[in-house]
Amino acid sequence: MLASTVIDFGCSRGIANSQDSRVRRRLLWTSVAANLTVLGFFKYYNFFADSLLDIASHAGLELTPMTLNIVLPVGISFYTFQTMSYTIDVYRGDLKRLSSFTDFALYVAFFPQLVAGPIERGSRLAPQIESGPRTSWAGMQDGAWLIIKGLFKKAVLADNLAPIVDSTFAMSDPSAVQVLIGVYAFAFQIYGDFSGYTDIARGVGRMMGYNLMLNFRLPYFATNPSDFWQRWHISLSSWLRDYLYIPLGGNRGGKWFTYRNLVLTMLLGGLWHGAAWTFVIWGLFHGALLIAHRQVASWQRESGWNVSVPYLVKLVVMFHLTCIGWLIFRAESTTQILEMLSGLARFDFGLSLADQMNAWKLALLCVPVILIQACQESTGNLNFVRHLSLLPRTVAYASVIAALLSLGQFGQSEFIYFQF
Amino acid sequence: MSLPQEIETNQACRCVSDWERGLSTILLWSSPVILIVTWVGSATFGKTLLFLYPAASPAGFISSKLGLVAGILAALSIVLYWATLRTARIERANRLPGLSPLLCLLGLGLGGLLLQFPKSHWVFQESVKARTPQLEFSRNIIFMQQKLFTEAPIEITPAPLSKVGLVGSSQINLGIDVEQLETWSGEGAVHKYCLPGMVPLQYQALSAPLAEKRLDVVVCWLSEFDFFRERELPTSRLRWCAETANVRDVFSVLTPNQAWFNRGHLADLATAVVTPLWSQREPIQMLSFRFWWRFDVGAPVASDEEQQVGARLADLDQGVKNAKQNIQRTPLVDANFQAFERFARRLTDAGTRLVIIEGESHPLTMEAYPPAFRAETREKLSELSRSVGFDFVTTDQRVQLETDDWRDAVHLNETGEAKLTNWLMNYLQESTNRLGAALPVSVPSAHPLNLPSQSF
Structure with missing residues (x-):
């Protein structure tokens, strides 16, 4: 992280001070190359080495294993993208560079969001760091609520669902109902885990006088794939849009060119999560969904056949498509993806005692969250609870704290996104 | 480059306000x-949700008190909500900073009190028991709570020879036969206060309520197996009985280093003192998450033998393996001895006679224990018995247990149980005589009562 900080500070300084476009470009590429090399080495070296070995063994060649026993630096995917965006923004002239090295180091290593985001942009965080924190009573209140909400999502929602998910994905031959329960549980586990971390990070930032960006906007209320990516992990999806999809040409070069860009962007988005084939397939799956959505929309435009699909149907369909994505994402291997999908295709809906208890637990934890989010969505207000009148607001606060105290799991379970 | 912003405009707030007014009117x-x-629903399914009973007939809702109370509460809360939205004063109060968190804390406090209210506490405990497998720790601690904190001091008529309490883990639970012992002490005079894997820090925590039971004799079975085991504070074993004095006791037996290392556990126990929502979290989780509606499937049932042991049975090999792995010089050994000393002092100060039997395990398991631990435990307990004034009976002063007397790695079987109980009756009889206590005429001589044929 220190190396990345020094290189990017030096490069951005050089870019800002130089008028020569060739020098500026060289410095930009130096920064990008250095960041990607570090990220590639720590995160992807073993994956590519293993894949090469596999290919070689299939071809009948015997190669000496080249994998390295290295520890992945915490938060490397997050801070690498954050520093890269800073240098690119300075290069593009969208951002005035930070003059102080310590300010820049704080920008890279801002502790609340260091390990699992949101991936901040220089244009948002750097000016706040330069001008210093702005603490306020309102900020303290907002921050405290965000932290409590985040803890609820993590300790109550995600960590109580984790055993259901773990047991389902450890089964050798799960039934359809077990796959459904396990995948629904994972959808809410990963949402609770990741958005919970983001809420805590934003809450801590807010209490210290810094405003971190929104990373989740009710993602399971998305009605199409494009909408989903404007609601899920917004800091990554917007990063990929601004620094990969648009520079690749975006949607300015015709249908097939756009589709290529979408697939490439989502493929890299998948690979960003980790070096595994399941993430590659997950990225491609979402790329395919985006293409299908565009294709349907353009077909509707061209044919003039506008079918009005009810909102609830779109929501349910998109949620289930997302769940298929989560099945791919969570699976240990490509074989397991096929096993789970074939389990689902058997349509075996008999409930054992454990299934009943899992279904009850899932409903008990998720239904209240869905109801609150439905209110947030319908009023268009993410701070819905904070704006309620005295009585329901008090009941909501008390319920969240009571659930946290009595139902929260405070073992040593890490946040899922710490591994990325 | 556009990034989403959180919408927090006046319009968004107004939107919530309008939404609330509409909702409250509906x-x-x-x-x-x-x-x-709510009335009919609660009457029909209330007991299903609470105690896993089959659903009642909806036709009988009129006579359901539970349904009526639930219905009235639901309707009243709606009226209250509507009224608060339309009362100007409350609207103004709505804007007072910090009022809502304050009311929230008040509500949480009241919720905690409600949980401790005898009737609601009984419903809570019974609901947990209904859905908890027999060998779950949550179920055990509920029984222990009911025995220790709900039951009044033991009054038996006619007065027995001795009110005996058996305190400890599943080892003593299986080691002493209550019915056999009652032939000496008198019917209903022997009470077991046992939890699986009970550790010395728990003895300390339970000493005050045990002293209030005004037992004549308390018998414990202790060995290196109890003192050389815990690596960190066993919060799940202490949380449910956490009170200010108990947590202070726990803190006082720790060195500063241990207190720092266990700071999370101490914070856990301190939170348990503040609110029953935390101290009762395991039963609350059982109540919340364990529900099923196909009653024919049924909850897992423990085998007769497991029920008797009060714990899952591990075979001998596994038990020896566990012993090798778990019995070590852990950082809490000294704290355990100090905690036990406090337990002993409290009971003896309350006039209860304390009898500590030096425990043991299956001979193969004993080989897994380092001999130094046994010597150290014996030495420290002997020292304590002299300074505090309790009976400490070492293995060579009591009946010898053979390989055939063991059920598994650490628990006695019925033969061993009969042997040990018979010895204990003799011991209590002799020591009672020695202490000059009068023998009731109706009580027969302790030896050789109810002995199985293969016994000594």
Whole structure:
């Protein structure tokens, strides 16, 4: 992280001070190359080495294993993208560079969001760091609520669902109902885990006088794939849009060119999560969904056949498509993806005692969250609870704290996104 | 480059306000329907949700007190909500900073009190028991709570020879036969206060309520197996009985280093003192998450033998393996001895005679224990018995247990149980005589009562 900080500070300084476009470009590429090399080495070296070995063994060649026993630096995917965006923004002239090295180091290593985001942009965080924190009573209140909400999502929602998910994905031959329960549980586990971390990070930032960006906007209320990516992990999806999809040409070069860009962007988005084939397939799956959505929309435009699909149907369909994505994402291997999908295709809906208890637990934890989010969505207000009148607001606060105290799991379970 | 922003405009706030007014009006108009639906629903499914009973007939809802109370509460809360939205004063109070968190804390406090209210506490405990497998720790601690904190001091008529308490882990639970011992002490005079894997820090925590039971004799079975085991504070074993004095006791037996290392556990126990929502979290989780509706499937049932042991049985090999792995010089050994000393002092100060039997395990398991631990435990307990004034009976002063007397790696079987109980009756009889206590005429001589044929 220190190396990345020094290189990017030096490069951005050089870019800002130089008028020569060739020098500026060289410095930009130096920064990008250095960041990607570090990220590639720590995160992807073993994956590519293993894949090469596999290919070689299939071809009948015997190669000496080249994998390295290295520890992945915490938060490397997050801070690498954050520093890269800073240098690119300075290069593009969208951002005035930070003059102080310590300010820049704080920008890279801002502790609340260091390990699992949101991936901040220089244009948002750097000016706040330069001008210093702005603490306020309102900020303290907002921050405290965000932290409590985040803890609820993590300790109550995600960590109580984790055993259901773990047991389902450890089964050798799960039934359809077990796959459904396990995948629904994972959808809410990963949402609770990741958005919970983001809420805590934003809450801590807010209490210290810094405003971190929104990373989740009710993602399971998305009605199409494009909408989903404007609601899920917004800091990554917007990063990929601004620094990969648009520079690749975006949607300015015709249908097939756009589709290529979408697939490439989502493929890299998948690979960003980790070096595994399941993430590659997950990225491609979402790329395919985006293409299908565009294709349907353009077909509707061209044919003039506008079918009005009810909102609830779109929501349910998109949620289930997302769940298929989560099945791919969570699976240990490509074989397991096929096993789970074939389990689902058997349509075996008999409930054992454990299934009943899992279904009850899932409903008990998720239904209240869905109801609150439905209110947030319908009023268009993410701070819905904070704006309620005295009585329901008090009941909501008390319920969240009571659930946290009595139902929260405070073992040593890490946040899922710490591994990325 | 556009990034999403959180919408927090006045318009968004107004939107929530309008939404609330609309909702409250709808709810108010539907409150009679809600009252009836809640009444009938609670009457029909209330006991299903609480105690896993099959659903009652909806026709009998009129006579259901539970349904009526639930219905009235639902309707009243709607009216209250509507009224608070339309009362100007409350609207103004709505804007007072910090009022809502304050009311929230008050509500949490009241919720905690409600949980401790005898009737609601009984419903809570019974609901947990209904859905908890027999060998779950949560179920055990509920039974222990009911025995220790709910039951009044033991009064038996006619007065027995001795009111005996057996305190400890599943080892003593299986080691002493209550019915056999009662042939000496008198019917209903022997009480077991046992939890699986009970550790010395728990003895300390339970000493005050045990002293209040005004038992004549308390018998414990202790060995290196109890003192050389815990690596960190066993919060799940202490949380449910956490009170200010107990947590202070726990803190006082720790060195500063241990207190720092266990700071999370101490914070856990301190939170348990503050609110029952934390101290009762395991039963609350059982109540919340363990529910099923196909009653024919049924909860897992423990085998007869497991029920008797009160714990899952591990075979001998596994038990020896566990012993090798778990019995070590852990950082809490000294704290355990100090905690036990406090337990012993409290009981003896309360006039209870304390008898500590030096425990043991299956001979193969004993080989897994380092001999130095046994010597150290014996030495420290002997020292304590002299300074505090309790009976400490070492293995060579009591009946010898053979390989055939063991059920598994650490628990006695019925033969061993009969042997040990018989020895204990003799011991208590002799020591009672020695202490000059009068023998009731009706009580027969302790030896050789109810002995199985293969016994010594």
